[in-house]
Amino acid sequence: MLTYDLQNVEGPLYLHIYQCLKNDITEGKLQAHEKLPSKRTFANNNGISTITIQNAYDQLISEGYIYTVPKKGYYVSDIAKTAVPAVKAKVSYDIHVPKKDKGILYDLSYNGTDPENFPFSVWAKVSREVMSNCKTELMTPSPAQGIKELREAIAGHLHSFRGMLVDPNQIIVGAGTEYLYGIIVKLLGEEKTYAIENPGYKKLVKIYGEKGIECKFASMDEKGVMISQLNEVKADVAHICPNHHFPTGLTMPASRRYDVLAWANERSERYIIEDDYDSEFRSEGRPIPTLFSIDGCEKVIYINTFSKSLTPTIRISYMVLPVHLANRFYENMSFLACTVSNFEQYTLAHFIKQGYFEKHINRMRLFYMRQRKSVIDVIKKSALGERCSIRENDAGLHFLLKVDFNIAPRELNQKLLKRGIKINALEDYYLDSGAHEKNLYIVNYSMLNGEKMKKILGVIEEVLNN
Amino acid sequence: MLTYDLQNVEGPLYLHIYQCLKNDITEGKLQAHEKLPSKRTFANNNGISTITIQNAYDQLISEGYIYTVPKKGYYVSDIAKTAVPAVKAKVSYDIHVPKKDKGILYDLSYNGTDPENFPFSVWAKVSREVMSNCKTELMTPSPAQGIKELREAIAGHLHSFRGMLVDPNQIIVGAGTEYLYGIIVKLLGEEKTYAIENPGYKKLVKIYGEKGIECKFASMDEKGVMISQLNEVKADVAHICPNHHFPTGLTMPASRRYDVLAWANERSERYIIEDDYDSEFRSEGRPIPTLFSIDGCEKVIYINTFSKSLTPTIRISYMVLPVHLANRFYENMSFLACTVSNFEQYTLAHFIKQGYFEKHINRMRLFYMRQRKSVIDVIKKSALGERCSIRENDAGLHFLLKVDFNIAPRELNQKLLKRGIKINALEDYYLDSGAHEKNLYIVNYSMLNGEKMKKILGVIEEVLNN
Numbered sequence: 001m002l003t004y005d006l007q008n009v010e011g012p013l014y015l016h017i018y019q020c021l022k023n024d025i026t027e028g029k030l031q032a033h034e035k036l037p038s039k040r041t042f043a044n045n046n047g048i049s050t051i052t053i054q055n056a057y058d059q060l061i062s063e064g065y066i067y068t069v070p071k072k073g074y075y076v077s078d079i080a081k082t083a084v085p086a087v088k089a090k091v092s093y094d095i096h097v098p099k100k101d102k103g104i105l106y107d108l109s110y111n112g113t114d115p116e117n118f119p120f121s122v123w124a125k126v127s128r129e130v131m132s133n134c135k136t137e138l139m140t141p142s143p144a145q146g147i148k149e150l151r152e153a154i155a156g157h158l159h160s161f162r163g164m165l166v167d168p169n170q171i172i173v174g175a176g177t178e179y180l181y182g183i184i185v186k187l188l189g190e191e192k193t194y195a196i197e198n199p200g201y202k203k204l205v206k207i208y209g210e211k212g213i214e215c216k217f218a219s220m221d222e223k224g225v226m227i228s229q230l231n232e233v234k235a236d237v238a239h240i241c242p243n244h245h246f247p248t249g250l251t252m253p254a255s256r257r258y259d260v261l262a263w264a265n266e267r268s269e270r271y272i273i274e275d276d277y278d279s280e281f282r283s284e285g286r287p288i289p290t291l292f293s294i295d296g297c298e299k300v301i302y303i304n305t306f307s308k309s310l311t312p313t314i315r316i317s318y319m320v321l322p323v324h325l326a327n328r329f330y331e332n333m334s335f336l337a338c339t340v341s342n343f344e345q346y347t348l349a350h351f352i353k354q355g356y357f358e359k360h361i362n363r364m365r366l367f368y369m370r371q372r373k374s375v376i377d378v379i380k381k382s383a384l385g386e387r388c389s390i391r392e393n394d395a396g397l398h399f400l401l402k403v404d405f406n407i408a409p410r411e412l413n414q415k416l417l418k419r420g421i422k423i424n425a426l427e428d429y430y431l432d433s434g435a436h437e438k439n440l441y442i443v444n445y446s447m448l449n450g451e452k453m454k455k456i457l458g459v460i461e462e463v464l465n466n
Numbered sequence: 467m468l469t470y471d472l473q474n475v476e477g478p479l480y481l482h483i484y485q486c487l488k489n490d491i492t493e494g495k496l497q498a499h500e501k502l503p504s505k506r507t508f509a510n511n512n513g514i515s516t517i518t519i520q521n522a523y524d525q526l527i528s529e530g531y532i533y534t535v536p537k538k539g540y541y542v543s544d545i546a547k548t549a550v551p552a553v554k555a556k557v558s559y560d561i562h563v564p565k566k567d568k569g570i571l572y573d574l575s576y577n578g579t580d581p582e583n584f585p586f587s588v589w590a591k592v593s594r595e596v597m598s599n600c601k602t603e604l605m606t607p608s609p610a611q612g613i614k615e616l617r618e619a620i621a622g623h624l625h626s627f628r629g630m631l632v633d634p635n636q637i638i639v640g641a642g643t644e645y646l647y648g649i650i651v652k653l654l655g656e657e658k659t660y661a662i663e664n665p666g667y668k669k670l671v672k673i674y675g676e677k678g679i680e681c682k683f684a685s686m687d688e689k690g691v692m693i694s695q696l697n698e699v700k701a702d703v704a705h706i707c708p709n710h711h712f713p714t715g716l717t718m719p720a721s722r723r724y725d726v727l728a729w730a731n732e733r734s735e736r737y738i739i740e741d742d743y744d745s746e747f748r749s750e751g752r753p754i755p756t757l758f759s760i761d762g763c764e765k766v767i768y769i770n771t772f773s774k775s776l777t778p779t780i781r782i783s784y785m786v787l788p789v790h791l792a793n794r795f796y797e798n799m800s801f802l803a804c805t806v807s808n809f810e811q812y813t814l815a816h817f818i819k820q821g822y823f824e825k826h827i828n829r830m831r832l833f834y835m836r837q838r839k840s841v842i843d844v845i846k847k848s849a850l851g852e853r854c855s856i857r858e859n860d861a862g863l864h865f866l867l868k869v870d871f872n873i874a875p876r877e878l879n880q881k882l883l884k885r886g887i888k889i890n891a892l893e894d895y896y897l898d899s900g901a902h903e904k905n906l907y908i909v910n911y912s913m914l915n916g917e918k919m920k921k922i923l924g925v926i927e928e929v930l931n932n
Contacts, residue, residue: 062859063754064689064719079721095635095792098609098800115601124597131590135581141778143564169561175641175781175805182648186676206801210652212678223530253530255545288529312607313808315641326561334564335672339641339805342779393528 002037006046013048014055021056025065025076032078036066105420106456111278111397111446113311117364122356127347134346142338142345145329146173146318150345153352154318160358162279164293164302170326175339177275177305177317178207183333184301185211187325188237188271195235197225199429199436201246204239217431220245224252227263238264239273242291244282244396247429247442251393257291264299272300278308278396280361281368298322306348308397308446309361316340316348368397374450375443382457384464391440398444400426405439405464415463421456468503472512479514480521487522491531491542498544502532571886572922577744577863577912579777583830588822593813600812608804608811611795612639612784616811619818620784626824628745630759630768636792641805643741643771643783644673649799650767651677653791654703654737661701663691665895665902667712667741670705683897686711690718693729704730705739708757710748710862713895713908717859723757730765738766744774744862746827747834764788772814774863774912775827782806782814834863840916841909848923850930857906864910866892871905871930881929887922 002021009016024030036042039057043050057074060066068074101107131138137147145151151168158164174180185192190212196204198217205215216233218225225240238260242252252260264270274291292302305317321329338345351357376390379401392399405412409425416423426440448456468487475482490496502508505523509516523540526532534540567573597604603613611617617634624630640646651658656678662670664683671681682699684691691706704726708718718726730736740757758768771783787795804811817823842856845867858865871878875891882889892906914922 059754062717062719064721064723077721093633093635093789095633095789095796097611097635097796100609112607113605115605118601118605120597120601124594127593127597128590131586131593135584135586139579139581139584139777139779141578143566145563167559167561169563175645175807176803178803179641179645179805190678203801210799210802212656251528253528255530255543257530288525311605312803313605315803315805315807323559323561330562330564333676335669336676337642337644337778337781339645339781341641341781341807341810344807344809 002042003045006048014052014059017052017056018059021060022063022065025060025079030076032076034076036074036076038073101417101422103420104417104422106422106448106452108421108423108441108443108445108448108456110422111308111444113313114447117367118311119356119360122360123347123351126350126354126356127343130343130346130350137346138342140342142340142342144334144336144338145169145171146338146340147342147345147349149353150349151318153349157352157357158320161361162276162290162293164290164320166320167323170320170323171318172321172326172329173316173318173338173340173345175315175317177277177303177307179339180303180317180319181207181273182211183329184237184273184319185213186333187321187328188269192236192269193234194237194239195225195230195233196239196431197241197245198229198431199247199426200431201241202429202431205431215239219432220248220250222250223256224250225256225260227259230260230263236267236269237271237273239275241275241277243274243276243279243288244393246277246396247398247400247426249391249393249396249398249400251288254288257294261291261295261297261299265297270299274300274302276302276304279304280309281365281396292320295322298324301325309357309364314344314348316344368446371449372399372445375445375448375453378450378453379457382454383461384457397446398442401441401443403439403441407464409438409441412460412463416459419459419463421459468508469511472514480518480525483518483522484525487526488529488531491526491545496542498542500542502540502542504539567883567888569886570883570888572888572914572918574887574889574907574909574911574914574922576888577774577910579779580913583833584777585822585826588826589813589817592816592820592822593809596809596812596816603812604808606808608806608808610800610802610804611635611637612804612806613808613811613815615819616815617784619815623818623823624786627827628742628756628759630756630786632786633789636786636789637784638787638792638795639782639784639804639806639811641781641783643743643769643773645805646769646783646785647673647739648677649795650703650739650785651679652799653787653794654735658702658735659700660703660705661691661696661699662705662897663707663711664695664897665713665892666897667707668895668897671897674705681705685898686714686716688716689722690716691722691726693725696726696729702733702735703737703739705741707741707743709740709742709745709754710859712743712862713864713866713892715857715859715862715864715866717754720754723760727757727761727763727765731763736765740766740768742768742770745770746775747831747862758786761788764790767791775823775830780810780814782810834912837915838865838911841911841914841919844916844919845923848920849927850923863912864908867907867909869905869907873930875904875907878926878929882925885925885929887925 004017004020039050039053042053061068065077066074067077150173151171154171155166155168158166193216194208194213195216195218198219208215216235218229218233220226224242225238230238242257244251260272264272272291276290290302292300302320306314379385379388387404389402390399391402409427424442426442427436427438430436470483470486505516505519508519527534531543532540533543616639617637620637621632621634624632659682660674660679661682661684664685674681682701684695684699686692690708696704708723710717726738730738738757742756756768758766768786772780845851845854853870855868856865857868875893890908892908893902893904896902
């Protein structure tokens with residue numbers, strides 16, 4: 001007869017009984033096909049309710065430890081027939097999580113959004129409005145391409161800011177450009193050869209690599225990527241930043257734009273990915289028409305993000321597909337779940353439609369322009385001023401600093417890192433080992449200002465003098 | 467001498483001048499290498515400021531239409547050398563966006579979250595708190611695996627709800643399970659053979675297909691997926707739902723769990739993906755230990771989502787990797803940007819840590835239990851009651867309805883669709899064309915209730931009688 005010590009049991013009684021029975025079964029005290037007491041007998045013997053026993057038996061049945069024969073009762077399963085459970089190996093929790101750079105006070109290698117510059121109060125207000133007024137919409141799954149309201153708002157923005165005429169159905173919204181690149185790779189076919197600019201955004205090699213694509217490198221001249229280079233590497237797809245190249249800051253002139261389009265039109269499988277990552281912050285003059293705008297033959301995929309214009313931490317990017325590729329997306333990939341939450345899609349849609357996005361961009365454009373001026377002024381007036389010159393073209397969030405220091409970038413980089421400053425040399429962005437112009441450094445200034453720059457220059461001077 | 471009509475110009479004057487000059491250049495009125503007037507001459511002749519001319523010239527230079535020779539002046543570029551722009555083909559905006567099912571009043575094919583059941587006010591409150599108190603954190607990029615606070619909160623939840631002991635660094639957060647499957651495919655290598663359960667969640671075939679994986683189908687018996695089937699299809703990776711199988715509702719007993727683990731341990735390349743998509747809503751008894759918990763040999767990848775427990779529209783899922791796979795992730799994929807916004811990661815982390823998630827689940831478990839009871843009661847008491855029986859096992863958000871109607875599922879489905887009701891037969895979830903048990907329908911009841919079920923049954927009766 002089964003009797004267990006049911007005094008001072010912690011937690012639900014049925015769980016305790018379940019555990020006792022399970023132990024007896026796995027340890028062989030209760031043998032295969034042995035009959036268990038009826039619920040009532042078990043309950044009476046232990047002075048507890050039959051419901052408790054029922055619950056314990058149910059659990060054991062659902063886990064396969066006992067079975068029931070209708071009108072007869074409960075029996076122990078033959079767990080010997082069960083494969084022997086894997087011996088609990090000693091699991092080591094030795095997980096090597098990559099360490100963040102620690103002690104970085106000034107990071108010139110990255111353009112983030114300073115917490116003071118994100119429009120928190122407006123964003124919170126719009127987000128609250130959306131949660132009050134759009135409950136049903138928030139609970140209705142987004143189509144693969146993103147919700148209509150957001151795509152309409154983006155189309156409106158592209159029209160007024162970039163002069164682009166775009167059908168909202170050409171727009172695909174996704175959680176970051178990396179995710180969207182994956183969709184492009186699937187849309188165009190994985191056997192394509194991709195070329196990226198040299199120098200260029202190095203991370204693209206890894207990102208495309210993770211998607212099974214080995215990137216080729218196409219060198220640039222003073223107008224941007226060279227057509228001869230695209231031909232030499234036998235590129236099918238050219239991923240380029242014609243509007244404000246990273247890291248050189250170059251803007252591709254119209255003549256080269258038409259050359260690139262002509263190159264793409266030579267073969268049906270060729271495409272251009274126009275990465276327009278920071279076009280919002282061109283500070284003077286009319287922005288140059290995008291490749292997408294002057295493309296008449298559905299060769300250009302335009303891609304952009306809210307990482308620079310709002311914050312990299314919001315994870316909303318979008319691309320504009322040529323019509324035939326949009327149709328290919330809807331035909332083959334519309335089963336995908338959109339990767340951006342409805343809450344943020346609707347909040348952003350309302351944020352744009354109510355004019356807050358435009359205001360924010362205008363405010364930030366002015367802010368960054370002043371920031372750049374003050375940073376550059378400080379450099380020019382500093383003790384190092386005569387040894388430095390600036391290369392910039394009124395756009396984006398970074399400029400190049402040409403110096404006459406006789407120190408290898410790697411050495412300077414290491415010495416500065418120890419002092420809490422992170423800065424990268426242009427050389428680091430070349431993807432080949434050729435002879436490239438030296439002594440150029442990239443200054444991302446979205447989180448800098450004159451005061452900070454003074455301190456940074458002080459440290460650089462100290463490093464150079466030691 | 468250049469003179470343009472500068473009266474009644476709309477928009478900035480410099481843009482107008484830029485446009486006039488550009489037209490003259492592209493139309494050949496201004497010829498290659500022709501000298502342009504100096505800024506001052508041009509300005510004086512037209513009675514405008516030199517700044518305006520400067521801006522127009524700058525824009526033309528940056529677009530490549532003109533060039534400047536230092537100390538000499540401005541000259542027209544040789545645009546004839548430029549490749550001829552592609553003729554603007556007539557772009558058709560004929561985009562075929564997949565249509566949503568229209569006029570669906572009752573959808574039994576899908577478990578969404580009723581807007582009345584999402585905890586909007588608490589979510590809004592927590593979101594507001596996060597935006598007030600965590601500004602710096604919100605602007606600091608999330609590591610690839612997701613922010614620490616959220617992974618800690620999830621580890622705590624898994625411990626208290628599932629008895630799982632998990633290091634937060636084993637957890638990877640992503641925008642939906644589809645995205646995470648992609649990471650798994652990359653982690654395990656693309657040459658692996660994946661098996662999914664038959665019947666099963668059909669969409670997996672498409673999702674894995676999009677990632678280059680052709681799924682094999684492993685049939686189930688009354689205990690779940692059959693080991694013989696996993697061997698027959700030569701599976702390396704078994705993607706299974708042992709805790710509440712979709713669509714059968716089956717819970718895999720302990721004996722089969724150990725069999726599956728033993729299978730995985732036979733070869734080093736074998737893995738199990740344990741899809742625990744709706745474990746939170748097991749309404750009675752203690753949840754069965756997960757495969758992950760009883761796995762001693764790092765063979766199980768546990769994957770779950772907040773789609774059922776909060777809403778499918780929030781796009782936050784996570785997986786728990788065995789330690790060696792977590793290390794592989796950190797080594798090879800930590801350069802990826804996390805696909806979930808910081809705003810929602812922090813909001814969810816606080817929502818869980820402050821106990822709201824547990825409260826919400828408990829409330830919803832009770833709510834869904836009552837919902838199921840009322841729906842089943844209505845079925846039993848209805849005119850069709852005697853022709854129906856229910857198969858359910860106290861878990862998840864769906865049950866099976868066995869009927870004795872002599873109508874092909876496809877026909878019933880079509881007739882009901884016309885009347886605004888969507889319901890799928892179990893047969894539709896078999897991935898092969900074998901002989902399967904007929905006349906079973908799946909009732910997803912998260913958005914149903916007794917009243918609605920009455921109306922649905924009325925329509926079904928009407929359809930059957932016609």
